[in-house]
Amino acid sequence: DAxxxxxxxxKVTETGTPVTLRCHQTENHRYMYWYRQDPGxxxxxxxxxxxxxxxxxxxxxxxxxxxxxxxxxxxxTLESATSSQTSVYFCxxxxxxxxxxxxxxxxxxxxxxx
Amino acid sequence: ELKVEQNPLFLSMQEGKNxxxxxxxxTTSDRLYWYRQDPGxxxxxxFVLLSNGAVKQEGRLxxxxxxKARLSTLHITAAVHDLSATYFCAFPRSGTYKYIFGTGTxxxxxx
Numbered sequence: 001d002a003x004x005x006x007x008x009x010x011k012v013t014e015t016g017t018p019v020t021l022r023c024h025q026t027e028n029h030r031y032m033y034w035y036r037q038d039p040g041x042x043x044x045x046x047x048x049x050x051x052x053x054x055x056x057x058x059x060x061x062x063x064x065x066x067x068x069x070x071x072x073x074x075x076x077t078l079e080s081a082t083s084s085q086t087s088v089y090f091c092x093x094x095x096x097x098x099x100x101x102x103x104x105x106x107x108x109x110x111x112x113x114x
Numbered sequence: 115e116l117k118v119e120q121n122p123l124f125l126s127m128q129e130g131k132n133x134x135x136x137x138x139x140x141t142t143s144d145r146l147y148w149y150r151q152d153p154g155x156x157x158x159x160x161f162v163l164l165s166n167g168a169v170k171q172e173g174r175l176x177x178x179x180x181x182k183a184r185l186s187t188l189h190i191t192a193a194v195h196d197l198s199a200t201y202f203c204a205f206p207r208s209g210t211y212k213y214i215f216g217t218g219t220x221x222x223x224x225x
Contacts, residue, residue: 031211033213035215040217041217042118042202042215042216042217042218043157043202043204043215044215045212045213045214045215048211048212050211056212058212059214090156090157092157092213094211094213100162100164101145101147101162101206101211102147102159102162103147103149103157103159103204103213104159105156105157105158106156107155107156108156
């Protein structure tokens with residue numbers, strides 16, 4: 001199994017508070033992703049990173065920011081959480097170049113914003 | 115607009131039956147991926163289809179890719195209960211490593 005760890009796995013917070021989710025990998029993969037999963041929407045890309053300090057927006061990036069200061073860590077921050085950000089968040093990693101390009105997913109972080 | 119449409123969204127089928135799940139995508143891509151998700155769990159890679167006409171098989175599941183039609187299929191042969199899960203297709207946005215996922219097909223195989 002790919003070495004991907006998400007933390008926290010579960011979090012309940014209140015509207016307006018900041019929240020940071022962490023994704024840690026031990027595979028030295030170049031690409032890292034944050035997706036959210038909601039019923040009826042499948043997985044939607046929030047942000048992704050193609051290297052240290054290199055990030056780009058996904059489909060649903062509003063209200064989220066990310067940082068990647070080390071290859072192994074990709075942080076997702078909700079500056080001021082809203083109830084619409086209640087979701088399950090998945091981190092994924094992928095290798096670049098001639099690799100098959102498949103993604104490997106973490107176990108998910110369930111966030112509830114009250 | 116970049117879209118990936120899966121159908122059906124829900125599928126309830128009897129054990130032993132065959133069925134096909136369809137994945138249509140709205141832009142050119144030379145590769146497509148299928149993932150499986152069990153309830154409350156993460157996603158795991160099922161198939162990687164890297165060219166037009168690619169066909170992959172694993173047990174009772176077979177996936178194919180037609181890049182000209184922008185269509186991939188996931189065929190289930192003689193379904194068993196263990197195949198009950200949600201299946202997602204995904205493809206990379208052209209020229210990027212941004213992967214777009216379909217909404218998923220929730221499969222329930224009844225004994």
